[in-house]
Amino acid sequence: MAAALQTLGGGIGITLHWIAFTPTIEQQATEEQKKKWLKLAQDVAIVGAYAQTEMGHGTFVRGLETTATYDPSTQEFVINSPTLTSTKWWPGGLGKTANHATVMAQLYTRGKCYGPHNFMVQIRSLENHQPCPGVTLGDIGPKMESNGNDNGFARFDHVRIPRENMLMKFARVEADGTYVQPPSSKLAYSNMVYLRGTFVMSAAQALASATTIAVRYSCVRRQSEMKPGEPEPQILEYQTQQYKLFPQLAAAYAFWFASWFMTQQHGSITGSMEKGDMSGLAELHALSAGLKSYTTAVTARGIDVCRMACGGHGYSHASGLPALFGGAAALCTAEGENTVMMLQTARYLVKCFAQSQAGKRLTGTVAYLSAVQPSPVAGNRNMSDLGTLVAAFQHRAARMVRHAAMQMQGEMQKGKAREDAWNSCSVLLIKAAEAHVHSFVVRNFAETVQTVEVDESVRAVLTSLCQLYSLYGITEHAGDFLKDGYLTGRDIDAASSHLSAMLARVRPDAVALVDAFDLHDKILRSVLGRYDGRVYEHLYEWAKKSPLNKSEVHESYYKYLQPFLKSNRAKL
Ligand SMILES: CCCCCCCC/C=C\CCCCCCCCCCCCCCCC(=O)SCCNC(=O)CCNC(=O)[C@H](O)C(C)(C)COP(=O)(O)OP(=O)(O)OC[C@H]1O[C@@H](n2cnc3c(N)ncnc32)[C@H](O)[C@@H]1OP(=O)(O)O
Numbered sequence: 146m147a148a149a150l151q152t153l154g155g156g157i158g159i160t161l162h163w164i165a166f167t168p169t170i171e172q173q174a175t176e177e178q179k180k181k182w183l184k185l186a187q188d189v190a191i192v193g194a195y196a197q198t199e200m201g202h203g204t205f206v207r208g209l210e211t212t213a214t215y216d217p218s219t220q221e222f223v224i225n226s227p228t229l230t231s232t233k234w235w236p237g238g239l240g241k242t243a244n245h246a247t248v249m250a251q252l253y254t255r256g257k258c259y260g261p262h263n264f265m266v267q268i269r270s271l272e273n274h275q276p277c278p279g280v281t282l283g284d285i286g287p288k289m290e291s292n293g294n295d296n297g298f299a300r301f302d303h304v305r306i307p308r309e310n311m312l313m314k315f316a317r318v319e320a321d322g323t324y325v326q327p328p329s330s331k332l333a334y335s336n337m338v339y340l341r342g343t344f345v346m347s348a349a350q351a352l353a354s355a356t357t358i359a360v361r362y363s364c365v366r367r368q369s370e371m372k373p374g375e376p377e378p379q380i381l382e383y384q385t386q387q388y389k390l391f392p393q394l395a396a397a398y399a400f401w402f403a404s405w406f407m408t409q410q411h412g413s414i415t416g417s418m419e420k421g422d423m424s425g426l427a428e429l430h431a432l433s434a435g436l437k438s439y440t441t442a443v444t445a446r447g448i449d450v451c452r453m454a455c456g457g458h459g460y461s462h463a464s465g466l467p468a469l470f471g472g473a474a475a476l477c478t479a480e481g482e483n484t485v486m487m488l489q490t491a492r493y494l495v496k497c498f499a500q501s502q503a504g505k506r507l508t509g510t511v512a513y514l515s516a517v518q519p520s521p522v523a524g525n526r527n528m529s530d531l532g533t534l535v536a537a538f539q540h541r542a543a544r545m546v547r548h549a550a551m552q553m554q555g556e557m558q559k560g561k562a563r564e565d566a567w568n569s570c571s572v573l574l575i576k577a578a579e580a581h582v583h584s585f586v587v588r589n590f591a592e593t594v595q596t597v598e599v600d601e602s603v604r605a606v607l608t609s610l611c612q613l614y615s616l617y618g619i620t621e622h623a624g625d626f627l628k629d630g631y632l633t634g635r636d637i638d639a640a641s642s643h644l645s646a647m648l649a650r651v652r653p654d655a656v657a658l659v660d661a662f663d664l665h666d667k668i669l670r671s672v673l674g675r676y677d678g679r680v681y682e683h684l685y686e687w688a689k690k691s692p693l694n695k696s697e698v699h700e701s702y703y704k705y706l707q708p709f710l711k712s713n714r715a716k717l
């Protein structure tokens with residue numbers, strides 16, 4: 146249904162109805178409110194947008210300008226866009242599709258502001274789809290990609306909604322205007338944590354799609370001579386092609402397994418929160434923010450590597466890769482801009498580091514920060530052993546977290562305010578947080594391949610993929626591992642040669658590994674990645690359907706080229 150609506154004809158965007166609007170009702174509405182709106186949303190009897198971001202603010206939620214002012218005399222909230230920059234801007238489906246929106250607005254009652262809260266607002270008539278009184282709507286215009294989705298704008302001119310339209314599972318406003326505090330002010334942000342977690346799977350799926358396309362095409366495409374006089378080889382026989390694609394393939398599996406962990410963590414921690422135990426919220430926020438940032442950034446870069454590995458045809462929309470890249474690029478900005486998200490993870494790590502310095506035993510994804518020895522133990526390590534590789538990534542992350550935190554402490558000891566010290570160390574903090582997430586992904590990958598219930602021959606292939614992913618990470622970031630002598634130059638050389646061996650080891654299983662994603666041609670939408678491998682015939686058919694080929698001589702010839710040529714000839 147959603148796909149049909151989305152493809153029916155540009156301008157219909159129902160994605161956010163499913164991934165943001167409906168989950169917000171599920172997570173932030175009272176049972177009473179769910180009875181009123183949840184089934185309507187699930188049955189698509191209403192279509193919703195998640196309207197949080199404004200023209201002037203996306204990252205800084207506490208800086209949002211839209212207001213929801215409680216009027217006890219009528220028991221209503223007045224939703225208002227006081228400035229141009231308060232115009233809601235970007236929400237998917239807001240421009241032309243949605244007739245409802247959850248609107249994030251600064252809640253005012255009894256003259257006091259209680260910060261951002263979510264409100265259900267009907268924005269279009271259910272009869273004729275015209276904007277409701279006081280509501281101005283529109284599409285924000287063409288974007289880098291996903292132009293079938295009507296990301297829109299909305300302005301509210303003192304629009305009145307019933308008190309009951311404030312999503313009140315956590316915080317409440319009583320009929321007389323009394324504000325009732327939530328267990329945590331951050332619970333209003335809970336759907337962002339959820340959505341960031343789902344982005345890890347979106348990233349895995351996007352990278353799985355791109356590697357499926359590029360690996361399959363690399364088996365169809367033959368180019369050049371590896372040895373004089375021999376037939377042109379499949380381009381996947383070139384080690385450089387394997388070095389481009391197999392680390393991305395390994396990352397797709399790594400992120401797929403990380404998303405399993407994220408989903409399990411989200412379920413267990415939100416389950417505890419339902420019972421009033423908020424202790425897991427900070428770790429859940431840090432993990433979802435870090436994983437979202439890390440996986441989407443690696444995926445966007447990885448898709449472009451796959452695009453380039455397909456040569457000219459990779460640059461054609463026939464490959465499906467430019468669209469995938471555009472989508473994945475969106476994931477780097479949407480749902481929490483990647484830098485800001487990684488800084489959130491860094492904030493948590495600095496806090497945990499201080500706690501471990503004070504003697505607290507750390508648990509969860511940061512437990513290793515307490516356990517890792519500060520002094521490196523150099524020596525000839527077995528760089529093909531997964532345990533050795535995991536330990537190396539954890540040592541690197543612990544060292545970088547410690548270094549960033551100590552730098553910050555040093556800045557504050559010099560008299561800098563905490564915020565200034567934070568800002569002047571934020572590049573170090575970002576790198577430390579990235580190393581932390583990278584070590585989590587490696588550890589989780591290793592634990593998954595060792596425990597997942599599969600045939601031993603499959604486990605062997607997955608283990609090689611995990612070694613490849615880890616060795617690639619070590620060789621790409623060698624300096625981090627060499628810095629304190631934890632790894633030696635000989636270790637790095639050993640890692641490089643093991644990596645080369647893993648490329649050759651994975652080669653025979655590469656097609657099976659991408660086929661295992663089980664991505665139908667209809668999902669891949671790629672001539673290069675077709676399951677039947679009949680690329681060239683379908684590339685020609687695809688090109689012939691280009692709108693430019695509707696006429697043999699395009700109208701632009703008569704309008705522009707012909708007079709231009711004629712005038713130039715007349716000058717000869
Ligand atoms: C095999 C099957 C395959 C099938 C398919 C295959 C094919 C598919 C192929 C590809 C698919 C994918 C590719 C294509 C995709 C194309 C689609 C394009 C995208 C579509 C989707 C877009 C959706 C986007 C929706 C949105 O963007 S909604 C708006 C999102 N906005 C944000 O996220 C705002 C970010 N900002 C913030 O969250 C906050 O402002 C801040 C940055 C966190 C700062 O907040 P604040 O100032 O209040 O906090 P701090 O002062 O920094 O910290 C105070 C303490 O609060 C804690 N904190 C902060 N936030 C949270 C939180 N959320 N939860 C808990 N705690 C939080 C913080 O840790 C501090 O705690 P302390 O203890 O340290 O004090």
Ligand SMILES: Cc1cc2nc3c(=O)[nH]c(=O)nc-3n(C[C@H](O)[C@H](O)[C@H](O)COP(=O)(O)OP(=O)(O)OC[C@H]3O[C@@H](n4cnc5c(N)ncnc54)[C@H](O)[C@@H]3O)c2cc1C
Pocket residue numbers: 161165195196197198201202203204205234235236237291296475478479480481482483484485488
């Ligand atoms: C495809 C797409 C779909 C979207 N869908 C929705 C939707 O459905 N609903 C919705 O509400 N929103 C949506 N958004 C908006 C999205 O959530 C915001 O764009 C995103 O949160 C980033 O905020 P911003 O645009 O204000 O960027 P900014 O925060 O202005 O980022 C600009 C730069 O400032 C930097 N920066 C900002 N703050 C800090 C800081 N504290 N420290 C260091 N650097 C900082 C950033 O790192 C970045 O480099 C969508 C966006 C896109 C691209």
